[in-house]
Amino acid sequence: xxxxxxxxxxxxxxxxxxxxxxxxxxxxxxxxxxxxxxxxxxxxxxxxxxxxxxxxxxxxxxxxxxxxxxxxxxxxxxxxxxxxxxxxxxxxxxxxxxxxxxxxxxxxxxxxx
Amino acid sequence: xxxxxxxxxxxxxxxxxxxxxxxxxxxxxxxxxxxxxxxxxxxxxxxxxxxxxxxxxxxxxxxxxxxxxxxxxxxxxxxxxxxxxxxxxxxxxxxxxxxxxxxxxxxxx
Numbered sequence: 193x194x195x196x197x198x199x200x201x202x203x204x205x206x207x208x209x210x211x212x213x214x215x216x217x218x219x220x221x222x223x224x225x226x227x228x229x230x231x232x233x234x235x236x237x238x239x240x241x242x243x244x245x246x247x248x249x250x251x252x253x254x255x256x257x258x259x260x261x262x263x264x265x266x267x268x269x270x271x272x273x274x275x276x277x278x279x280x281x282x283x284x285x286x287x288x289x290x291x292x293x294x295x296x297x298x299x300x301x302x303x304x305x
Numbered sequence: 306x307x308x309x310x311x312x313x314x315x316x317x318x319x320x321x322x323x324x325x326x327x328x329x330x331x332x333x334x335x336x337x338x339x340x341x342x343x344x345x346x347x348x349x350x351x352x353x354x355x356x357x358x359x360x361x362x363x364x365x366x367x368x369x370x371x372x373x374x375x376x377x378x379x380x381x382x383x384x385x386x387x388x389x390x391x392x393x394x395x396x397x398x399x400x401x402x403x404x405x406x407x408x409x410x411x412x413x414x
Contacts (some may be wrong), residue, residue, distance in 0.1 A: 216382035227404075232313075234406035235349070235392070250401070282348055290403060292339040292394060 194219045198283050198297035204274055205305050213268045215283030223261050223286040224266040224295070225250070226258065228279040235282065241266055242289075271303040306331055309395050311405035319413055322383050325340030326408045329375045338369055338376045341392040343407065349392055352378075383412045 196217045207213055217224065225240035227250075231265040237250030255277055257269040266285075270277060280291040280301050311328045318324045330338075338355035353360065354378050355367040366379040376395075380387055393405035 195397065209407035232406060237401065239402075243382070290337060290396065292337050292347075292354060293351050294402070296350070299346075301387050 194295070196283055196285055196295050196297035198281075198300045199301060201298060202301050203236060204303045204305065208272050209273055211270050211273060211302075213270075213281060213283075213302070214266065215266045215297060216264050217283075217285040218264065218267075218294070219295065220263065221285035221287050221295070222262065222263065223289045224285045225286075225289075226266070226268045227282045228252065228258070228277075229299075230279050230283060238268065238281075238298060240289075270302075272301070273302075275304045278304050290295065308332060308403045309393055310407045311393050312360040313408060315409040315411050317413060318383055319409045321384055322359075322412075323379065323381045324383055324410060325379045326379055326391055326393075326410075327375050327377050328395075328405050328408075329373075330393075330395040330403075331374070332395070333371075333374060335395045337396040337402075338367075339394040339402075340367055340378050341394055341404075343390045343392055345389075345404055349404075352391070359365075380410075383410075384414065385412050388412045396413060 226238040227235045228255045236252045239258040241247045283297040340352040341349040342352045343349040359368040364381045368377045390407040390409045392407045
């Protein structure tokens with residue numbers, strides 16, 4: 193089954209404790225992206241990657257890091273999480289991003305205390 | 306001004322009603338437009354693309370008005386299962402997809 197898989201789906205952590213949210217897709221898509229969704233603000237792009245070893249900042253990259261060592265994986269790293277990073281995070285992939293067809297993972301709800 | 310703006314609603318309509326949502330965008334150079342659907346606590350999913358000539362998919366019709374820089378989504382004969390948040394998506398300056406904050410629809414029996 194074609195899918196984008198994120199882990200963990202739910203996480204409660206404390207300020208400053210490094211964490212990684214993994215994202216994996218099995219559709220051989222070149223494009224992958226991370227979004228965060230907050231009430232009243234909609235989906236905002238954090239980072240995206242057009243291909244292996246190519247990553248770029250989105251609209252809200254501060255406090256996040258990503259890597260793209262393999263085509264299928266695009267982990268999101270929070271080196272020192274803060275409470276303002278409490279949010280719902282979505283990973284997405286696409287064969288051709290200009291077509292607008294993004295395939296989203298089920299989301300990861302992160303709470304930073 | 307936000308690049309993509311939607312009325313957040315909620316729109317509360319009875320079953321069988323026709324409902325329309327608008328979405329305005331600020332970048333006149335935008336070329337690609339889409340509607341996504343997001344169920345509560347779920348991931349967004351592509352509902353339909355919006356073409357210059359307008360397009361229809363069953364009970365759903367999407368239209369583009371370039372002169373006024375808005376796109377619309379019309380849902381006819383609303384079903385309970387249509388209850389969701391509808392996200393307007395437009396490609397921005399760099400080709401990046403920009404999401405609106407969404408319009409919530411509640412269809413009541």
